[in-house]
Amino acid sequence: MNLENTISNPQPTSLNRSSFIVSAIAIIAMSLVLLTGCASRSRFTPGVLRMNLGTEPPAIDWHITTDATSGDVIVNIMAGLTQYRKNLSAAPSCAESWEILDDGKRYVFHLRNDIFWTDGKPVTAYDFEYAWRRIEDPKTGAGYADFLNDVVNAKEINTGKIKDLTQLGAHALDAQTFEVRLKKPAAYFIYMTAHWATYPMRQDVVEKHKDRWTEPANIVTNGPFKLDRWQHDYKIELAANDKFFEGRPALDRIKMFMVAEQSTAFALFENDELDYVDNRSFSTHDVDRYRDSPYYKRVPLLQGTYIGFNCLKKPFDDKRVRRAIAMAVDKNVFPKLLRRGERPSNSWIPQEIPGSSSDAALTFDPEAARKDLADAGFAGGKGFPSVPLLYPNREDTRLIVESIQAQLKQNLGITIELLNQEWKVYLATRRQDPPQLFRANWIADFPDAQTFMNLFTTGNGNNHTRWSNKTYDKLVETAEGELDQKKRVGLYQQADRILCHDEAAIVPTFVTTQNLLLKPWTKGIEFNALDIQFFKTGRIDDSNESLNKVEPPAEIIKPATKPIEPANSEVKKP
Amino acid sequence: MKKVKRDVFSRLKRIPTAHFSMWVVGIICLIALLSYLNVPLTPYSFDQTSETVLLGPSMAHWMGTDELGRDVLTRVIYGSRLSISIGIITALVGFLVGTLYGAIAGYVGGKVDSVLMRIVDIAYSLPDLLVMILLGVLIGRGTVGILLALALTSWRGTARLVRAQFIQLKNEEFVEAARAQGQNHLLIVLKHMLPNSLGPVIVAMTFTVPAAILSESTLSFIGLGLSPPACSWGTLASDGWRALRTHPHLIFFPSSFIFMTVLAFNFLGDGLRDAIDPRTRI
Numbered sequence: 001m002n003l004e005n006t007i008s009n010p011q012p013t014s015l016n017r018s019s020f021i022v023s024a025i026a027i028i029a030m031s032l033v034l035l036t037g038c039a040s041r042s043r044f045t046p047g048v049l050r051m052n053l054g055t056e057p058p059a060i061d062w063h064i065t066t067d068a069t070s071g072d073v074i075v076n077i078m079a080g081l082t083q084y085r086k087n088l089s090a091a092p093s094c095a096e097s098w099e100i101l102d103d104g105k106r107y108v109f110h111l112r113n114d115i116f117w118t119d120g121k122p123v124t125a126y127d128f129e130y131a132w133r134r135i136e137d138p139k140t141g142a143g144y145a146d147f148l149n150d151v152v153n154a155k156e157i158n159t160g161k162i163k164d165l166t167q168l169g170a171h172a173l174d175a176q177t178f179e180v181r182l183k184k185p186a187a188y189f190i191y192m193t194a195h196w197a198t199y200p201m202r203q204d205v206v207e208k209h210k211d212r213w214t215e216p217a218n219i220v221t222n223g224p225f226k227l228d229r230w231q232h233d234y235k236i237e238l239a240a241n242d243k244f245f246e247g248r249p250a251l252d253r254i255k256m257f258m259v260a261e262q263s264t265a266f267a268l269f270e271n272d273e274l275d276y277v278d279n280r281s282f283s284t285h286d287v288d289r290y291r292d293s294p295y296y297k298r299v300p301l302l303q304g305t306y307i308g309f310n311c312l313k314k315p316f317d318d319k320r321v322r323r324a325i326a327m328a329v330d331k332n333v334f335p336k337l338l339r340r341g342e343r344p345s346n347s348w349i350p351q352e353i354p355g356s357s358s359d360a361a362l363t364f365d366p367e368a369a370r371k372d373l374a375d376a377g378f379a380g381g382k383g384f385p386s387v388p389l390l391y392p393n394r395e396d397t398r399l400i401v402e403s404i405q406a407q408l409k410q411n412l413g414i415t416i417e418l419l420n421q422e423w424k425v426y427l428a429t430r431r432q433d434p435p436q437l438f439r440a441n442w443i444a445d446f447p448d449a450q451t452f453m454n455l456f457t458t459g460n461g462n463n464h465t466r467w468s469n470k471t472y473d474k475l476v477e478t479a480e481g482e483l484d485q486k487k488r489v490g491l492y493q494q495a496d497r498i499l500c501h502d503e504a505a506i507v508p509t510f511v512t513t514q515n516l517l518l519k520p521w522t523k524g525i526e527f528n529a530l531d532i533q534f535f536k537t538g539r540i541d542d543s544n545e546s547l548n549k550v551e552p553p554a555e556i557i558k559p560a561t562k563p564i565e566p567a568n569s570e571v572k573k574p
Numbered sequence: 575m576k577k578v579k580r581d582v583f584s585r586l587k588r589i590p591t592a593h594f595s596m597w598v599v600g601i602i603c604l605i606a607l608l609s610y611l612n613v614p615l616t617p618y619s620f621d622q623t624s625e626t627v628l629l630g631p632s633m634a635h636w637m638g639t640d641e642l643g644r645d646v647l648t649r650v651i652y653g654s655r656l657s658i659s660i661g662i663i664t665a666l667v668g669f670l671v672g673t674l675y676g677a678i679a680g681y682v683g684g685k686v687d688s689v690l691m692r693i694v695d696i697a698y699s700l701p702d703l704l705v706m707i708l709l710g711v712l713i714g715r716g717t718v719g720i721l722l723a724l725a726l727t728s729w730r731g732t733a734r735l736v737r738a739q740f741i742q743l744k745n746e747e748f749v750e751a752a753r754a755q756g757q758n759h760l761l762i763v764l765k766h767m768l769p770n771s772l773g774p775v776i777v778a779m780t781f782t783v784p785a786a787i788l789s790e791s792t793l794s795f796i797g798l799g800l801s802p803p804a805c806s807w808g809t810l811a812s813d814g815w816r817a818l819r820t821h822p823h824l825i826f827f828p829s830s831f832i833f834m835t836v837l838a839f840n841f842l843g844d845g846l847r848d849a850i851d852p853r854t855r856i
Contacts, residue, residue: 336627406622
């Protein structure tokens with residue numbers, strides 16, 4: 001009966017149609033709910049850390065590369081003689097103990113016998129010997145070759161004066177003992193053995209695969225993780241190394257994405273597709289929004305930012321022009337622009353490190369700047385060429401260089417051009433043919449003034465200013481060999497003043513702070529003032545205990561800078 | 575001819591959207607012109623930084639300030655200079671090149687026509703954005719690169735349009751009459767055919783302007799535009815969108831100007847088409 005009615009009556013048909021639409025909408029809505037429900041359930045995968053590298057690492061070969069992005073990968077797949085503790089002192093790693101002999105001029109490292117490469121072969125002192133010879137071999141073209149300048153014959157081999165690599169003062173006495181001879185005592189030397197430039201390397205692997213030895217299929221490493229996949233310009237995947245000598249790390253897998261755009265990366269983080277963000281993905285605008293979050297953390301960094309001059313190119317071959325630029329830039333503006341805990345620089349050595357002083361650099365003085373510029377023949381900025389200022393393609397650097405451009409125009413009446421390049425291209429340009437002005441930064445390799453001051457000595461591979469000053473070189477060299485901390489600090493202060501005040505080869509702008517925002521499930525990652533992110537202690541899980549949350553707001557970490565006294569040539573046991 | 579013009583104008587005025595758009599376009603072009611002549615419309619200079627960064631709109635700064643403390647209104651006005659001039663220059667270049675090209679193809683006809691038109695087909699098959707990016711890389715950033723890139727893609731439509739008009743007009747009786755009188759080709763084209771084909775071409779031109787403004791914004795947005803501190807609406811929007819969630823005024827004002835201008839030009843083009851076409855009733 002009802003059935004007949006429905007058929008004969010046109011009204012219910014339309015009802016049927018509308019009910020069809022209603023049910024269709026209901027089905028779609030339900031499936032949407034289900035889908036989003038699924039998404040919210042898998043906000044993270046336990047044991048898998050997803051982070052943003054920000055850019056493709058130029059190379060993984062730890063002799064070729066000098067940049068921090070590559071470092072982030074290398075420190076997690078390799079282990080060196082020593083490693084940094086959280087307070088930045090050197091702790092045993094591959095070496096279980098070491099002796100300091102001959103008034104600090106000879107180091108003997110005793111290696112553990114239970115360390116293996118990812119292909120199962122043991123790590124021996126010969127692997128260190130090969131690596132140290134390779135980094136000094138001029139054929140390698142290592143950016144960090146100068147790093148080991150204190151080692152006997154290192155400089156001579158690197159500059160080609162000595163052809164025989166075995167003359168290098170670093171020898172494997174046997175498979176478990178590695179001996180290093182230094183030209184002069186160096187208070188900071190033990191820190192260097194924790195740096196990735198001094199990591200061991202496998203001769204057979206490098207020689208077999210040549211340029212392609214760092215490809216995931218070829219590379220052999222000894223660290224907590226191994227390089228599993230490398231999809232260029234997209235992501236790198238690391239997998240836990242079951243055979244790691246300190247024990248298998250808690251994380252199974254690390255996915256390192258390469259998202260250059262800060263805002264894109266931050267959107268990924270907010271969408272639960274990254275487990276934490278740091279400065280690379282955390283712009284000022286986003287910091288403003290999360291300033292009060294319990295998961296927001298600040299870690300001071302020993303990272304100085306500066307404007308470099310190419311001191312061989314006109315008009316910056318004239319130090320009056322350089323001084324004029326230095327005095328025309330108000331450094332107090334930068335922290336206000338970036339608002340991420342930056343500190344304006346009064347010297348090239350950051351204030352946390354002994355050797356820094358409050359008045360080493362030229363201060364903001366537009367009057368004096370205009371006078372110096374006029375003395376150099378550019379009164380009122382007239383006749384000043386339009387020089388380029390090179391900067392890498394990162395959003396926060398644009399603000400800084402635009403501000404400098406505006407300040408120079410306002411205070412000196414000169415116009416500079418801004419030249420923006422992608423990270424790899426920028427690094428290559430800076431190395432091969434640095435333009436008149438460039439923005440650069442330097443993160444300490446170890447917590448000592450040496451890492452900042454040696455950078456600008458004549459012939460240092462990372463001294464892109466091409467500036468050369470005999471007095472400065474001499475002061476830095478003396479300071480490096482000086483073991484009396486007080487005298488050493490004095491020498492560095494003098495050198496700093498020559499660099500940033502008298503000669504103004506660079507304009508130190510500010511010291512950065514690492515800004516971090518973590519997901520509640522991201523725990524245990526060690527962030528230190530050297531900006532080395534060690535993932536071996538990291539965890540991704542939803543246990544209630546939240547290490548990062550309860551930690552007090554980060555303070556300035558006072559790095560351990562006590563020099564190792566040569567008198568007590570002790571044997572350190574872990 | 576004068577009467578025709580007056581007629582078109584009065585017909586245009588009868589379309590409210592077009593009439594209103596005419597005013598909007600006029601005002602924006604005037605602002606751009608004044609900015610070009612360096613007439614100070616605001617108390618600030620476009621690259622003048624200050625301590626007051628990221629202020630919202632206020633009495634002192636009607637559109638607020640940006641990350642470096644620069645007045646956004648001043649920068650939007652300065653940006654109009656480039657955005658508008660790029661729109662107009664591109665349209666003019668497209669008009670001149672396209673008309674010449676289409677006129678030759680349509681008037682001469684035969685093999686010349688097929689060769690010329692195949693070239694247009696090829697030019698059409700290249701993706702615009704790709705061509706612009708390649709050119710941008712070759713020539714480098716700056717106004718010249720952007721202009722050349724846009725001009726290179728703007729003439730093709732006009733060329734096709736003019737050619738079609740010419741083929742149609744070629745066989746009209748008044749053209750035949752002129753030819754019979756022994757007038758030379760140039761005179762026939764300039765005096766008889768061109769004025770009669772201009773209507774749709776002018777309409778097409780008014781549509782090229784907003785398209786060019788948008789293309790410039792796109793190029794600037796993806797980072798191939800001007801280098802700082804110079805700015806256009808595109809670079810302003812590109813710099814501003816990062817602050818979308820905290821300081822939306824940085825993207826709101828430049829992009830609303832892009833939106834307004836593009837919309838006004840499009841309405842104007844629509845109106846012109848209706849006004850020129852004698853068959854539509856207004």
